[in-house]
Structures are given as structure tokens and as C-alpha cells.
Amino acid sequence: MDPLVVVTFAVVALLEILVPLALGYWFVKKFGLSWRVFALGALFFIVVQVFHAPLVLVTQTPLYLALLPFGTTAALAGLAIYLGLMAGLFEEIGRYLVYCYIFPRQSLSLSRENGLLFGTGWGGIESMIVALIVLSGMVSYILLTGDGGAIPLPDDPLVQAEIEALRALTPFDILPGLAERMMTITLHIAWSLMVLAAIVYGKKMLLALAILWHAAVDAAAVYLAQTQGILVTEAVIFVFAVLALAYIFWEWRRMGIRAAS
Template sequence: MAVESVTEAAMNWGTVSGASMVGMVISLLLSVGLPIFLGVFIYKKTRAWVPAFFIGCGIFVGFAMILEQICHAIMLTVTGSVIRDNLWLYAIYGGLAAALFEECGRWIAMKFFLKKHLTRENALMYGAGHGGIEAFLILGMSSMSNLLTAAMINGGLMEKTMTALEPAQQEVTYHQLSVLWTTPAYQFYLAPVERISAIALQIALSILVYSAVKTGRKLQLAAAFGLHFAVDFLTVVCASTIPTWALELGLLLVVTVICVAVYKLVYLSLAEKKV
């Protein structure tokens, strides 16, 4: 009884603000709506091959969500805290792993799955699928979970449900859930900005890899790998040193520069050469 009293006294359940929940709803809608919008928009504008969108979805799931996660499980278990507790090593490893698996997957998609449909329009469609499913799985699923949990917290149901847990489990779960009402509301609106940047980057990288496969220029494949690594590496490093809003705006600026460069130097040149 004494332990339970102390635990209950330490758990001051807050309320998830309406502003925060609106941010979660926007994140959920964007993670579902933006990929669909892009797929439809690209199709209407270019008559791209629709299956390319779903190939992009499948490659991301297979290479990033399955193979890469297996790699993480092995590497982080073998190395213990050596990588996990060192910011620079973790950023380098994370960036290299993401770039390796996703760019290899992208290359395989262009080389084999899109072999008979290898056009720049289909590369756009592929990129929309690759980045779109990433947005849904990372932002959409978490936003859905956060919304349901926030509703349970505000309705008092979560507090009642927690009584079935052991005191130690209650405390751990409480601290995990407290993020929903202690996080400033504006941060829930930054997640969609981050996903917009990520989708745009995935499309740009898809154009680079497409060009590398189509023209045989391996330097462009290396550029895709390098850019992917650099963005992920800087994101991890900067996340612990600068405010979230500054990180997301900085990321948006960097990705914008990358997209403009790829569009002018690669996409337009491919059109001129009718590649």
C-alpha cells in the first residue's frame, strides 16, 4: 500500500492540449494525404506508370523497415553501448546504414523492377511511393497512436488502465506518456514539415539513382548515397544541439537546395537528351 501511495502521488496526470491534438491530426492527415496527392498529381501531369509508386513503397518496407532493422539489431547488440552512447559514432553509423540500404534498394528497383519502364516520370512516381510510405509508417502510425493515447489520457481511461500494472511498470509508462502533455504544442506541427522535407529528398534521390542507372554514371549513385548520409548524419548531430524548430527549418532549406540542384542539373538535362 505504501508503494502504491507513493507511486500514485508522484503521478500527476496532465491534459493533452487541444492545440497538440490538432497538430497530431494534421500530421496524420498529411502522412496519408500527401503521398496520395503526389501519386495522383504525378500521374495526371506525366502519365507515369502507377505501379512504380507501389514498387517504391515495397522497396522502402523491404530494405529500410526489414533489412536495415535486422542490421541495427545485430550491430547494436554486438557493439553494446559503444555506438549507442557515442553521438558521433551513432550519427555516422545511422547515416551510413540508412544510405546503404535505401540507395541499394533504390538502385535495385531502377535496375530490375523498373527496367522496362525506366523514365524520369516513373522515377518521380517511384520517389513519391518510397517517401510516401515512409511518411505513413513513421509519422502516420505514431500520430494515430498519439491521438488515441491522448484521448484516453484526457478521458481518464489511461489512468484507470494503469492500475492493472505493477508500481514499477506504472512509473515507467507514466514517464513515457507524460511527453504528450509536457511537449510544447508547436512541436507537433513541426513533424509534418520534417516529412515534407523527407518526401522531397526521396524524390530527388530517386531522380539521381534513375539517372545513374539510365546513363551509367556511377558518380550520381555516389552522390545519392553521399547526400542521404549527410542529411541523416547532420540531423542526428544537430538534434541534440539546436532547437527542434531550427533543425526542421534548416533541414527544409538544405533539402530545397538539393531538390533545385537535382532538378536543374539532372532532371532538365535528361529531358533535353530525351533520356
């Protein structure tokens, strides 16, 4: 067991929890917002997943098997597109419905500031859930690679191969997950602003664009992770995140001009 790997697991999990909370705190204090907006983003991410996750779990394997006659590459590409579209449809339409029906009931304005905080809550709770998975991975790493082995394991070559893979982990294998969470939060804020803009400007085409953008990111991540590896995948997500950051600043300015006029 490498102590640096354990420390990296712990630090990554801690930052995946603290960064979205710190960002939310900054927005709340800077703009005088309510934590209710952050909480709504977090709550409805979970609500959406209650419907989204089971549907994907039930349908993805039959779809992949149905596409296999066209070749493994085509099957993987088709599955990636499907998973991306499901994520885009459920999450962006979910945001749209919250803005249209929940915000008015909570007497919350459809302002650019609330859009930022709502997106932070939406992406932030996802980051926190991932942090719990990272912590469970840390516990497994400690138990399975510690001296003497804390868990009795069968003398099976496959099991031993998995243990050796765990022992081969380095801190650099864990850090990309943290970078991905930060990039994903940026994307969720951008999508939240785009869906908000669809309502504010009365242009449902922006909702469709948010769905397609979300679908493209998720589809690329699924396909590239299986075919090109983690570094290429993270590089592509980084490009999407830079575009998202540019959009956030652009939309922030545009909404500000509209509010002032």
C-alpha cells in the same frame, strides 16, 4: 487533455497520408504514368527496411558502447555516421537494383517522370508509416491525459513525469513532424532522380553521391536531434530539402534536354 492537440495529431497524420497520394496522383495524371511505379517505390522501401532495420537494431547499441571510451560526443557522432551510412547504402543501392532489374521486367522506362513517381512512392510510404505512429501517439495522449485517466497507472514518479510531459504538449510540438515528412519526400524524389541519372548517364559516381548525401542527412538528423533540439534539426533538414528541390529542377531539365537530343 487539450482538444487542439488531439486535432493537430489527427490533421498531421491525415496530411502525411494524403499529401504523397495527392502528389502521386498529380504525377500520374500530368504525365500519363502508371500507379505501378508508385507502388514499386512503396513496396521496395518496405523490402529494404526488412533487411536494414534489424541490422541497425542489432548493431547500434554495441557500436555506441564500443565508442563510449572516446567520450559521449564522439560516441554519438560515430553512431550518427554509422546510421546515416547504413540508410544511404541500403536505400540508394536498393533503388539502383530496382531500376536495373525490376523496371525492365515490368516494361517501365527509366524516364525522369518515372523517377519522380518512384521517389514519391518511396518517400510516401515512409510518410504513411509515420502517420500510423502519429495516430498511435494520439491514442496514447487521449488515454493517458483524459479526465479520470482511461488507463490505471502505477504511482511511480517516472510514470507521472511522462504523463506530465504529455499534458504539456502543444500543437507546435507536433507540427514539425509534418514539415519533416514533406521535406523528406522531397529528398527521396531527389535521391531517386540521382540514382536514375547514375544509370541513364552510366556514371556510378552519382550513385555514390546519392549514398553520401543520404548518409549526411540522416547523420545530421540523428546527431543534431540529440545535441541541438528539434528546431535546429528541422532547420538543417530544410536546407537539405531546398538543395534537393533545386537538384530536382536541374536534373529534370538536364534529362529533358538529353531525351530531346
